[in-house]
Amino acid sequence: MAELLQVTGLCKSYPAAGPWFRRRRAVAVDDVSLSVARGRTLGLVGESGSGKSTLGRCILGLTRPERGSVLFDGTEVQDLSGKARSEFRRRVQPVFQDPWGSLDPRWPVGRSVREALDCFGIGTPRDRAARVRDLFDRVGLDPALAHRRPDTLSGGQRQRVAIAAALASEPDLIIADEPVSALDMSVQAQILNLFMDLQSDLGVAAIFITHDLGVVEHVSDAVAVMYRGRLVETGDTDQVMGAPRHDYTRTLLAAIPRPRHLA
Numbered sequence: 001m002a003e004l005l006q007v008t009g010l011c012k013s014y015p016a017a018g019p020w021f022r023r024r025r026a027v028a029v030d031d032v033s034l035s036v037a038r039g040r041t042l043g044l045v046g047e048s049g050s051g052k053s054t055l056g057r058c059i060l061g062l063t064r065p066e067r068g069s070v071l072f073d074g075t076e077v078q079d080l081s082g083k084a085r086s087e088f089r090r091r092v093q094p095v096f097q098d099p100w101g102s103l104d105p106r107w108p109v110g111r112s113v114r115e116a117l118d119c120f121g122i123g124t125p126r127d128r129a130a131r132v133r134d135l136f137d138r139v140g141l142d143p144a145l146a147h148r149r150p151d152t153l154s155g156g157q158r159q160r161v162a163i164a165a166a167l168a169s170e171p172d173l174i175i176a177d178e179p180v181s182a183l184d185m186s187v188q189a190q191i192l193n194l195f196m197d198l199q200s201d202l203g204v205a206a207i208f209i210t211h212d213l214g215v216v217e218h219v220s221d222a223v224a225v226m227y228r229g230r231l232v233e234t235g236d237t238d239q240v241m242g243a244p245r246h247d248y249t250r251t252l253l254a255a256i257p258r259p260r261h262l263a
């Protein structure tokens with residue numbers, strides 16, 4: 001089966017701190033290759049600064065890599081323009097750590113979800129109100145909350161609205177960058193359960209970016225571990241969690257606050 005997403009030899013660097021005349025660059029993503037099949041979830045794990053978000057942004061087409069390719073459904077993302085680019089934006093949706101980024105603070109949250117439907121021309125203008133209600137229902141929110149502004153919702157409710165907005169365009173791939181790390185532990189578990197439900201009910205593929213290997217354990221089919229811009233280990237979640245091959249993966253495993261890993 002052809003992969004939905006195929007990343008090959010991706011490299012991205014940024015100007016390093018220091019005097020401009022040295023023209024040094026710091027490598028953020030170093031020769032990374034990975035793939036995601038339709039309907040599957042990849043957990044992309046690594047400590048802060050390891051290049052996870054940069055990789056996510058390159059896949060989303062928000063940052064241009066210096067080398068390498070990102071094929072989405074067989075087409076190079078960097079070459080997309082016009083209608084093809086807008087169709088890619090419909091099919092690949094981001095969910096960020098801070099849902100404020102996708103919600104207008106002045107608008108009732110239902111309008112932000114409706115905006116996503118309008119933007120991508122999903123459904124007819126007449127049935128969009130019903131679609132907004134369905135999407136609220138889908139992410140476990142009372143549709144009556146659609147009339148509230150984001151500052152009157154809890155962090156978990158706001159993240160659910162952001163997920164509803166991401167789902168509005170009926171995407172094939174969601175790139176979720178630390179979507180639960182700003183939430184309390186109990187709310188984290190609820191949002192992770194929601195991601196698992198979406199995966200099994202809707203068959204949406206996902207890349208789940210996090211610094212916490214424990215977070216992806218239940219959500220991901222496969223895990224890719226990043227360290228200093230490089231992928232140091234990839235494999236099925238059970239295999240990586242049960243028999244990690246790289247020392248750095250073992251360090252991340254030991255950091256999960258559970259008795260069996262603290263021994």
Ligand SMILES: Nc1ncnc2c1ncn2[C@@H]1O[C@H](COP(=O)(O)OP(=O)(O)OP(=O)(O)O)[C@@H](O)[C@H]1O
Binds near residue numbers: 026047211
């Ligand atoms: N726009 C930028 N300009 C310069 N350097 C950047 C930029 N974005 C990221 N970097 C650097 O690239 C490296 C990788 O950052 P990135 O945000 O991709 O890592 P990360 O693993 O997602 O970290 P975190 O979990 O803290 O978000 C870091 O050293 C960071 O300082």
